[in-house]
Amino acid sequence: MKSWPVQDAKARFSELLDTCLTEGPQLVTKRGQEAAVLVPVRDWQRLQQAVRPTLKELLLADRPRHDIAVPPRGRLRRRRPSDLD
Template sequence: MHTWPVQDAKARFSELLECCLAEGPQIVTKRGAEAAVLVSVEEWRRLQTAARPSLKQLLLSDAARGELNVPARGKARRRSVDLKG
């Protein structure tokens, strides 16, 4: 991965984008510290898909089996309704 200071990334964004598409993720630094990473859309979608469990994984996991946490009912009483009017 290539590292770009934020000033260079701003001034040479087209080049940064081309490097990202050709070489892979590019790191942008701010005051010497890593601040962001530019990745291609394909890489982003791959990462998003890999981070999400499938429905099958959710249903088979222990996390899907548990008690339903229902909040306690409030103490407010319902108003009475006059059905004659």
């Protein structure tokens, strides 16, 4: 993975983007420290899919994850057959 100082990345963004699309992810540094990575969108989408939990994982989790509100288990009162009439 090629490293680009932020000044070069800003000045040569088109080249940075073309290199990313042809060679893969590109590292951008700021003051000598790793700051960001530019990746092709297909790689980003693949990474996002990999971290997305499955429905099964969400339902079996001890507590809700992400922004999905799941009520706690076992605290809801069940209806008796006589309540259904």
